[in-house]
Structures are given as structure tokens and as C-alpha cells.
Amino acid sequence: MKIKATALLITSLLVLAGCDQAEQSAQQLMGKAAESAKQAIDDTHKAAEQALNDATSGLISKKESPEKESEKTESSSQEI
Incomplete structure (x- = not known):
């Protein structure tokens, strides 16, 4: 007996x-996961930030172009 x-x-x-x-192994696996x-x-x-940055910089350059054109137009009219 x-x-x-x-x-x-x-x-x-x-x-x-x-x-x-088994519990320790499970904790290690959970930590790695x-x-x-x-x-x-x-x-x-990071990828999302980069994509957003790429997208907004494209819009900013498109917005800058009309502003530069209007500045050129203003400077031309000032010369006259």
C-alpha cells in the first residue's frame, strides 16, 4: 500500500x-508570437506612412504648380 x-x-x-x-513553453511561444x-x-x-507621404507629396507638388503659375502671371503683369 x-x-x-x-x-x-x-x-x-x-x-x-x-x-x-508546458506552461513555460506556452508563455515563451506567446511571447514570440x-x-x-x-x-x-x-x-x-511604416508602409502606410510611406504611402501617405508619397500620396500627399504628389498632391502638394500638383498644388504648387498652379501657385507658381499664378506667381509668374502676377510678376508678368507687374512688369508691364
């Missing part, structure tokens, strides 16, 4: 130790 009780206690301890190890997700979000954010 003592042998069975001892075997049961040892088995229980092994199971608990296995659960702790979170880091990968954060990196993906950062990369997406």
Missing part, C-alpha cells in the same frame, strides 16, 4: 512538473 501511495505521489509530481514546463505581431504592425505602419 505504501508503494502505491509513493508511486501515486511521484506520478503526481511528474505531472505537475510537466504542466509547469506577440513580438512577431508587434513587428508586423510596425512594418505595416
Whole structure:
């Protein structure tokens, strides 16, 4: 009877130790997954900022062209 009780206690301890190890492994995997997700979000954010910058700089240069033309027109009329 003592042998069975001892075997049961040892088995229980092994199971608990296995659960702790599994929990630690799961935490490590979750940490790596979170880091990968954060990196993906950062990369997406940078790409979106670059696309927005490219799009707005294109609009700004288009807006500058008519202003420059109106400045040229004004300067021409001042010369006359």
C-alpha cells in the first residue's frame, strides 16, 4: 500500500512538473508570437506612412504648380 501511495505521489509530481514546463513553453511561444505581431504592425505602419507621404507629396507638388503659375502671371503683369 505504501508503494502505491509513493508511486501515486511521484506520478503526481511528474505531472505537475510537466504542466509547469508546458506552461513555460506556452508563455515563451506567446511571447514570440506577440513580438512577431508587434513587428508586423510596425512594418505595416511604416508602409502606410510611406504611402501617405508619397500620396500627399504628389498632391502638394500638383498644388504648387498652379501657385507658381499664378506667381509668374502676377510678376508678368507687374512688369508691364
